[in-house]
Amino acid sequence: MKQLFSFIRKEFHHILRDKTTVMILLLMPVIQIVLFGFALSQEVKDTKVVVLANTSDDATRRIIDRVDASEYFDVAVVAHNSNDIDAAFRDGKAKLAMVFEDHFSENLKHTGKAHIQLIADATDPNAATSFLFYASNIITNYQQDLSPTQTNSGLITPEVKMLYNPQMKSAFNFVPGVLGMIMILICAMMTSIAIVREKEMGTMEILLVSPMKPIYTILSKIAPYFVLSVINFATIMLLSVFVLKVPIAGSFISLLTVSLLYIFVALSLGLLISTLTSSQLAAMMISGMGLMIPVMLLSGMIFPIENMPAFLRFISNFVPARWYIDAVKTIMIKGLGLGAVLKDVGVLVLMGTVLVTISLKKFKVRLG
Amino acid sequence: MDTVIKVENLTKRFGDFTAVDNITFEVKRGEIFGFLGANGAGKTTAMRMLCGLSIPTEGKGTVAGYDIFRQPELVKKSIGYMSQKFSMYEDLKVWENLELFGGIYGMHDKEIKIKTDELMGRLNFEEERDQLVKSLPLGFKQKLAFSVSIFHHPQVVFLDEPTGGVDPITRRRFWEMIYDATASGITVFVTTHYMDEAEYCDRVSIMVDGRIEALDSPMNLKRTYNAKNMDEVFQQLARKSTRKAD
Numbered sequence: 001m002k003q004l005f006s007f008i009r010k011e012f013h014h015i016l017r018d019k020t021t022v023m024i025l026l027l028m029p030v031i032q033i034v035l036f037g038f039a040l041s042q043e044v045k046d047t048k049v050v051v052l053a054n055t056s057d058d059a060t061r062r063i064i065d066r067v068d069a070s071e072y073f074d075v076a077v078v079a080h081n082s083n084d085i086d087a088a089f090r091d092g093k094a095k096l097a098m099v100f101e102d103h104f105s106e107n108l109k110h111t112g113k114a115h116i117q118l119i120a121d122a123t124d125p126n127a128a129t130s131f132l133f134y135a136s137n138i139i140t141n142y143q144q145d146l147s148p149t150q151t152n153s154g155l156i157t158p159e160v161k162m163l164y165n166p167q168m169k170s171a172f173n174f175v176p177g178v179l180g181m182i183m184i185l186i187c188a189m190m191t192s193i194a195i196v197r198e199k200e201m202g203t204m205e206i207l208l209v210s211p212m213k214p215i216y217t218i219l220s221k222i223a224p225y226f227v228l229s230v231i232n233f234a235t236i237m238l239l240s241v242f243v244l245k246v247p248i249a250g251s252f253i254s255l256l257t258v259s260l261l262y263i264f265v266a267l268s269l270g271l272l273i274s275t276l277t278s279s280q281l282a283a284m285m286i287s288g289m290g291l292m293i294p295v296m297l298l299s300g301m302i303f304p305i306e307n308m309p310a311f312l313r314f315i316s317n318f319v320p321a322r323w324y325i326d327a328v329k330t331i332m333i334k335g336l337g338l339g340a341v342l343k344d345v346g347v348l349v350l351m352g353t354v355l356v357t358i359s360l361k362k363f364k365v366r367l368g
Numbered sequence: 369m370d371t372v373i374k375v376e377n378l379t380k381r382f383g384d385f386t387a388v389d390n391i392t393f394e395v396k397r398g399e400i401f402g403f404l405g406a407n408g409a410g411k412t413t414a415m416r417m418l419c420g421l422s423i424p425t426e427g428k429g430t431v432a433g434y435d436i437f438r439q440p441e442l443v444k445k446s447i448g449y450m451s452q453k454f455s456m457y458e459d460l461k462v463w464e465n466l467e468l469f470g471g472i473y474g475m476h477d478k479e480i481k482i483k484t485d486e487l488m489g490r491l492n493f494e495e496e497r498d499q500l501v502k503s504l505p506l507g508f509k510q511k512l513a514f515s516v517s518i519f520h521h522p523q524v525v526f527l528d529e530p531t532g533g534v535d536p537i538t539r540r541r542f543w544e545m546i547y548d549a550t551a552s553g554i555t556v557f558v559t560t561h562y563m564d565e566a567e568y569c570d571r572v573s574i575m576v577d578g579r580i581e582a583l584d585s586p587m588n589l590k591r592t593y594n595a596k597n598m599d600e601v602f603q604q605l606a607r608k609s610t611r612k613a614d
Binding site: 002003005006007009010013014017018201202203205206207208209210211212 | 419420421441444445447449451453455456457458459460464467468469470471472473474500526
């Protein structure tokens with residue numbers, strides 16, 4: 001026991017004296033949350049709109065007012081011809097154009113039919129899809145208010161409700177994603193680098209010649225990163241609840257349980273990487289390329305898994321973050337209990353057990 | 369005098385390559401045993417087997433009375449080790465390194481404290497006590513590394529090219545520390561390729577291509593090979609080598 005404590009203390013010294021790294025590790029979740037939350041926001045908010053209405057009449061004005069009044073849009077340019085619209089798109093002054101046909105109001109009154117053309121800047125297709133959806137909604141609403149019974153009597157109007165995330169806040173999606181990524185980064189990457197560093201420096205030899213039990217070496221390497229991960233988990237939770245206003249709908253204890261399980265899986269991944277490599281650079285490459293990219297791309301954090309080709313969908317089953325992120329979404333956003341995430345938990349337990357068994361077997365007590 | 373290291377027909381092969389070829393020798397308690405050889409002659413591999421870092425392919429050996437095959441854990445408790453790579457934690461303070469290794473070898477806090485005070489005084493390290501190891505000059509680090517390796521008073525200490533890269537005066541001082549250690553009953557097993565250091569050993573073995581070609585006191589070796597100094601002895605033997613140094 002004395003051995004273990006002496007060694008854990010040493011590990012904390014290593015980390016705390018490397019001020020740059022410790023700052024990076026502690027600030028990373030903050031920066032990521034801020035980046036994803038504000039800079040890379042996929043939410044539609046104050047999208048600039050250019051309108052073109054040759055005949056200014058009652059109906060066009062009302063629709064334009066509604067668009068302008070909504071929090072999603074901001075009517076920035078009033079165009080007089082199609083060249084103005086082109087210019088607005090080119091200069092980045094607008095992302096969406098609304099073109100009303102001539103005599104819009106009259107047509108609507110007399111024939112019950114009128115046309116609005118919506119032109120979207122689709123360089124970011126996801127954003128374009130969402131703001132087109134909002135614009136159509138505003139127009140449909142106007143139409144319903146105008147004639148709740150007569151004109152639409154033959155039409156089926158779907159009423160859309162966004163469950164769990166009525167405001168379509170992207171934070172609901174990326175908070176679990178950032179959690180999944182940070183844990184992998186700190187546990188897997190930093191742990192593997194910390195162990196490999198001892199190999200590279202030659203201090204591992206001294207430890208192997210000493211009566212230090214290998215399991216103690218491993219435990220003490222893991223301990224500080226475990227603490228760091230828990231701190232980061234707390235940071236992300238606080239930021240998400242108080243800054244991004246994403247509430248924890250389910251039980252916090254369930255969320256914590258799943259997160260601790262995921263930390264365990266990530267730590268055993270780090271251990272495995274450290275047994276496979278002998279240089280810090282290699283450890284960094286493997287964790288960077290082998291873990292970060294799958295976590296970013298295949299976990300459902302950015303791209304929905306359902307839309308992936310079958311092969312990638314299959315691969316994504318082996319990305320622990322996929323299961324963790326799913327579990328966090330279920331508990332944190334949907335507010336369901338542990339019972340709803342039994343599959344995720346089962347997969348993570350299985351992964352952790354397999355990884356830790358392999359890496360403990362491979363962790364060499366003797367150097368060849 | 370009793371025997372501290374006893375090795376019989378020890379062999380280590382890596383695939384087709386025989387790194388250590390059937391070596392046999394004994395080291396007596398309190399002796400300074402020099403283990404010489406050109407680069408790639410197999411001395412580091414042999415030493416690693418004695419420390420329990422590497423499993424012998426054939427042969428048997430005991431260190432401090434424990435079998436290197438069956439009781440590696442007991443062997444590890446009774447030895448100290450200092451490698452050619454500098455092996456302290458650079459981002460720990462001097463006293464923290466001592467405390468860490470004391471802890472790893474199961475020493476009590478009180479014992480660690482007393483021995484640390486005593487050591488700092490003896491080495492005149494009082495001012496450096498609170499400094500990070502990386503800020504110390506190489507000669508200091510080597511002295512410290514040696515002190516750490518014998519901090520728990522092992523029966524044998526293995527030194528793998530302990531004085532690489534320092535000037536002759538610093539080396540001489542280092543050897544004074546080695547003499548002090550043997551005076552307190554510690555057996556020293558040292559590899560080196562500085563031939564002046566070979567002269568300081570009680571007995572010297574010279575390895576060529578994985579085999580021990582000569583083993584005697586420096587004086588007897590010089591007489592046998594009709595040489596002025598150990599360097600000439602070494603040159604005569606090393607010439608037999610067919611293995612390419614790395």
